Amino acid sequence: MASPPNNPKDKTSLTKKITGRVPMFITKEDLDSILPHQYLIEHFQSSLSIVSPTISSPMRQSHTIQPHSSLLLMPSWSSSPALPYIGVKLVTHFPQNSALNLPAIHASYSLFSSTTGQTLTSIDGTTLTLYRTSCISGLATKYLARPDSRVMVMVGAGALGPHLIKAHLAVRPSVRKVIIWNRTEERAKVLADEMRKNAGMDGLCFESTGNLDDAISVADIVSCATNSEVPLVKGDKLKAGAYLNLVGSFKHSMRECDDLAIKRGRVFVDSEEALEEAGELVGAFERGVIEKRSILGNLVDLIKGEVVGRRNEDEITVFKSVGSAVFDLVAAQFAYERSI
Numbered sequence: 001m002a003s004p005p006n007n008p009k010d011k012t013s014l015t016k017k018i019t020g021r022v023p024m025f026i027t028k029e030d031l032d033s034i035l036p037h038q039y040l041i042e043h044f045q046s047s048l049s050i051v052s053p054t055i056s057s058p059m060r061q062s063h064t065i066q067p068h069s070s071l072l073l074m075p076s077w078s079s080s081p082a083l084p085y086i087g088v089k090l091v092t093h094f095p096q097n098s099a100l101n102l103p104a105i106h107a108s109y110s111l112f113s114s115t116t117g118q119t120l121t122s123i124d125g126t127t128l129t130l131y132r133t134s135c136i137s138g139l140a141t142k143y144l145a146r147p148d149s150r151v152m153v154m155v156g157a158g159a160l161g162p163h164l165i166k167a168h169l170a171v172r173p174s175v176r177k178v179i180i181w182n183r184t185e186e187r188a189k190v191l192a193d194e195m196r197k198n199a200g201m202d203g204l205c206f207e208s209t210g211n212l213d214d215a216i217s218v219a220d221i222v223s224c225a226t227n228s229e230v231p232l233v234k235g236d237k238l239k240a241g242a243y244l245n246l247v248g249s250f251k252h253s254m255r256e257c258d259d260l261a262i263k264r265g266r267v268f269v270d271s272e273e274a275l276e277e278a279g280e281l282v283g284a285f286e287r288g289v290i291e292k293r294s295i296l297g298n299l300v301d302l303i304k305g306e307v308v309g310r311r312n313e314d315e316i317t318v319f320k321s322v323g324s325a326v327f328d329l330v331a332a333q334f335a336y337e338r339s340i
Contacts (some may be wrong), residue, residue: 017134023119026339028127034338043334054080057140057325069094077114086112087329103159104305111332121266121336130163132331136270137245137325138167143302144317145243145311149220150176156225157182157191164223165195168256192309211257213237224248224256235260240314246280246319247321259289264319268292270299274322281320
């Protein structure tokens with residue numbers, strides 16, 4: 001395995017190394033080998049505040065393919081010699097795939113040299129997105145969850161579920177129990193069994209539940225990854241000191257929590273796009289529950305220390321993530337440089 005991110009490559013030799021290389025393909029299996037969640041979280045923490053101001057990221061394009069299916073294009077590029085790349089992610093969203101036992105989202109990521117324009121690599125964008133999304137949430141957890149968190153509730157047992165669990169455990173090893181809930185309870189049981197067998201962490205309990213309200217009432221960390229249009233997390237069930245992590249919604253019609261959860265919490269976002277796209281926030285603004293100025297900051301603000309995350313043991317904190325091409329480019333950089 002390649003060296004961890006605390007041994008950065010010399011950028012001059014990197015530019016020479018990538019010039020003229022034959023394009024490569026980075027598969028799901030490659031990413032599972034080279035992207036430990038802890039390493040990618042550390043890379044985001046050390047890199048985002050430095051390179052994000054150098055990255056141009058136009059608004060994502062969304063094209064309707066069928067009444068309920070869409071194609072998204074997410075380009076980005078950096079002007080920094082430390083990040084000599086252009087990246088484009090192509091994403092398809094076919095929610096009806098659940099009936100075929102297929103993921104709703106598929107993606108491909110293309111990385112180019114910003115020096116020569118040559119194609120460097122194509123990456124399994126579906127898996128890259130799972131790592132990017134979960135590790136952004138894991139990084140936010142460093143700032144917003146109680147250090148002594150013991151119980152995590154995972155809402156949703158889809159492809160993102162195990163990644164979110166691993167990312168949260170990477171930054172909060174104090175967690176001793178993970179409770180999984182899913183609309184189809186059998187899927188929650190299957191994921192709990194898989195995590196129990198594969199987690200490789202002694203003394204860690206994985207279980208499933210059919211009663212989400214009861215699980216949330218004992219949770220220190222609640223992480224949601226669903227496409228629900230009906231609020232699942234009720235604000236009156238969150239206990240003092242809880243941290244709510246929301247990653248599922250990316251349309252105005254989607255809501256993973258109710259207004260009370262937003263009103264009770266100190267709310268942070270991954271990027272400014274969340275203020276325009278996240279159903280929980282847009283709806284709360286429209287209904288007068290909170291104002292845009294009530295959002296306390298974004299992830300880079302937290303990393304740079306320009307805003308304070310968790311202030312005490314009793315307050316409720318909320319992090320809403322919708323994803324960003326900036327995060328995709330930095331994750332693709334990490335994957336590519338660990339592969340060459």
